[in-house]
Amino acid sequence: MLKIENLQAKVADKPILKGLSLEINPGEIHAIMGPNGAGKSTLGYTLGGRPGYEVTGGSATFNGEDLLELEPHERAAAGLFLGFQYPVEIPGVSFVQFLREAANAQRKGRGEEPYSGGEFLKLAKEKAGLLKMDMDMLKRPVNVGFSGGEKKRAEMVQMGVLDPKLAILDETDSGLDIDALRICGEGINSIMRQKDKAVLLITHYQRLLDYVKPDYVHILSAGRIVKSGGPELALRLEDEGYEAVVHETAA
Amino acid sequence: MSDTLTLPTRRDEDYRYSDLAALETLWPITPEEIHVAAGAEESLQVVLDGEAAVARHLVITLEKGAKYDLRVLSAGPVYGRFALDVRLGEGADFTFGAAQLATGSENLEIVTKVVHAQENATSAQIVRTVLAEKAVGTYLGCIGVERGADGTDAEQSVRAMLLDRTATANAKPELEIFADDVKAAHGCAVGELDAEGLFYLMSRGLPPADAKRLMLQAFIAEAFSGAPESDELNAAAQARLEAILG
Ligand SMILES: Nc1ncnc2c1ncn2[C@@H]1O[C@H](COP(=O)(O)OP(=O)(O)O)[C@@H](O)[C@H]1O
Numbered sequence: 203m204l205k206i207e208n209l210q211a212k213v214a215d216k217p218i219l220k221g222l223s224l225e226i227n228p229g230e231i232h233a234i235m236g237p238n239g240a241g242k243s244t245l246g247y248t249l250g251g252r253p254g255y256e257v258t259g260g261s262a263t264f265n266g267e268d269l270l271e272l273e274p275h276e277r278a279a280a281g282l283f284l285g286f287q288y289p290v291e292i293p294g295v296s297f298v299q300f301l302r303e304a305a306n307a308q309r310k311g312r313g314e315e316p317y318s319g320g321e322f323l324k325l326a327k328e329k330a331g332l333l334k335m336d337m338d339m340l341k342r343p344v345n346v347g348f349s350g351g352e353k354k355r356a357e358m359v360q361m362g363v364l365d366p367k368l369a370i371l372d373e374t375d376s377g378l379d380i381d382a383l384r385i386c387g388e389g390i391n392s393i394m395r396q397k398d399k400a401v402l403l404i405t406h407y408q409r410l411l412d413y414v415k416p417d418y419v420h421i422l423s424a425g426r427i428v429k430s431g432g433p434e435l436a437l438r439l440e441d442e443g444y445e446a447v448v449h450e451t452a453a
Numbered sequence: 454m455s456d457t458l459t460l461p462t463r464r465d466e467d468y469r470y471s472d473l474a475a476l477e478t479l480w481p482i483t484p485e486e487i488h489v490a491a492g493a494e495e496s497l498q499v500v501l502d503g504e505a506a507v508a509r510h511l512v513i514t515l516e517k518g519a520k521y522d523l524r525v526l527s528a529g530p531v532y533g534r535f536a537l538d539v540r541l542g543e544g545a546d547f548t549f550g551a552a553q554l555a556t557g558s559e560n561l562e563i564v565t566k567v568v569h570a571q572e573n574a575t576s577a578q579i580v581r582t583v584l585a586e587k588a589v590g591t592y593l594g595c596i597g598v599e600r601g602a603d604g605t606d607a608e609q610s611v612r613a614m615l616l617d618r619t620a621t622a623n624a625k626p627e628l629e630i631f632a633d634d635v636k637a638a639h640g641c642a643v644g645e646l647d648a649e650g651l652f653y654l655m656s657r658g659l660p661p662a663d664a665k666r667l668m669l670q671a672f673i674a675e676a677f678s679g680a681p682e683s684d685e686l687n688a689a690a691q692a693r694l695e696a697i698l699g
C-alpha cells in the first residue's frame with residue numbers, strides 16, 4: 203500500500219529524514235517509536251505534503267502512485283489521512299461544515315456522488331457516537347475550545363467520516379487520560395482494522411499499543427529506522443529505554 | 454470633510470488612497486442624509502456588487518437613545534468608496550459592520566467619522582478587508598468625542614487579509630477625544646491566512662481555494678455577526694470570494 207524508499211527530507215534547510223525506508227501492506231498496523239526530535243512528525247508531514255517539508259531524495263509510492271507528486275488534498279482523496287499531533291484551531295469555521303465539504307471534495311476527486319446533508323449528518327453522528335463525542339461539540343468552530351483529549355477524539359471522528367485507506371496517526375495518544383485513550387484506541391480499531399486498510403501509529407509510549415496491537419514496531423532515530431521488530435520491541439523499549447535498544451543496534 | 458465641489462487631490466487626507474481618475478467621473482458625491490429619531494431603531498444593509506465605480510456618502514444623525522445598525526458589503530466595484538459621517542446624541546448606539554473584497558486592480562475604501570456629541574453613546578465599527586492581486590483596500594476611521602460626552606464607549610476593530618504580497622491594505626484609525634470618561638478600544642491588523650490552518654484543511658481533502666474560502670468566510674462573517682440579514686450578506690460575500698479565489 204505504502205512503499206517508502208530511502209526518503210530524505212529537509213525542514214528549514216535542516217536535513218531531518220536521512221534515508222528512511224518502510225513498507226506497509228493492506229491489513230497491517232505499524233508503530234513508529236522514537237525519542238523526541240527523531241523526525242517522527244516530520245515523516246508524517248512529509249508524507250502529508252506540508253509546505254516547507256522539502257523532499258531531497260528517495261521515493262514514496264502509495265497504491266502505485268507517486269505520493270510525493272500529489273498536492274495535500276489529492277493525497278487525502280487518494281486515501282491518506284494524517285492525524286495531527288497538535289490539531290489546529292480554526293476560529294469561525296464550523297467543524298461539521300468543514301468536514302462535510304472535505305468529505306465531498308474527496309468524493310468529487312474520486313468521481314463519487316457527494317453526500318446529501320442528511321446522509322452526512324447520519325454518518326457524522328455515527329462516528330461521533332463511536333468516539334463518545336457530543337454532536338453539539340461538532341457544531342462549534344474546528345478545535346476551538348476543545349480540550350486536548352477532545353481534539354484527538356475529533357481527529358478520530360474525521361477519520362471515521364473520511365474513511366481513508368491509510369491513516370498516519372501522530373501521537374494520537376498524547377494528552378489523553380485513561381478513558382479517552384481507550385475510546386480512541388477502540389475507535390482506531392473499529393475504523394481502520396480491516397483487510398484493505400492500514401495504519402501507521404506514531405507514538406512515544408507503549409500504552410496506546412495495548413489497545414491497538416501493532417503487527418510491526420519500528421524505532422526511528424536521527425531520521426532513520428534503526429530497528430524493526432514485532433510488538434515485543436515496544437515492550438522492550440518501555441523497559442530498557444531508547445538509549446539501550448538503539449545503542450545495541452549501533453554496536 | 455473637504456469642500457464638496459472641488460475635486461479632491463492626494464493631499465486631502467480623506468482621499469489619500471482614492472482612485473482619483475475614477476472619483477472624477479463620480480464627482481461631486483451627493484451626501485445622503487439619514488435621521489434616526491429619538492428612541493427609534495433602524496437598520497440598513499448596502500451591497501455594492503456591481504463592477505461600475507461607485508461612491509457614496511452617508512450623513513447619519515442619531516437622536517437621544519436612537520439605534521442604528523449599518524452593514525456594508527463592498528465586493529465588485531473597480532472603485533468603491535463608502536464614506537460615513539455619524540453624529541451620536543445622548544445614549545445613542547451605532548453599529549457599523551463592513552467587508553471589502555477586492556482583486557485585480559480594484560480600489561475599495563471606507564472612510565468614517567463617528568462623533569460622540571453627547572453622553573453615554575456607544576459605537577462599534579468592525580471592518581474586514583480581503584485583498585488579492587494588486588487590489589487596494591483602505592479604512593480611514595476617525596472617532597471624535599466632544600467635550601462633555603462622558604460615558605462614551607467607542608470601538609474599532611479593523612483587519613485586512615492579503616492573499617497576495619502585491620495587494621495593499623491601508624488602515625488608519627484615529628481618535629480625537631475631548632471628554633474625560635471615555636472607553637475607546639481599537640485594534641488594527643494586516644495579515645495573511647494562517648498557513649498551518651490551511652494545511653490542516655487541505656490535509657482533510659479540501660482543495661486550496663476551498664480551504665482559503667472557508668477561512669475567509671469566517672473572517673468576513675465577523676463584520677456581519679448580529680446583522681438582521683447576516684445570511685444574505687454572507688452568501689453574497691461567499692459568491693464574491695469564490696470568484697476571487699477562482
Ligand atoms: N518547522 C521547523 N523548523 C525547524 N526545525 C524543525 C521544524 N520542525 C521540526 N524541526 C526539527 O526537526 C527535528 C525533528 O522534529 P520532529 O519531526 O517534530 O520530531 P519528533 O516528532 O520525532 O519529536 C527536530 O530537531 C526539530 O527541531
Ligand SMILES: [Mg+2]
Nearest residue numbers: 242243244287
Ligand atoms: Mg512529533
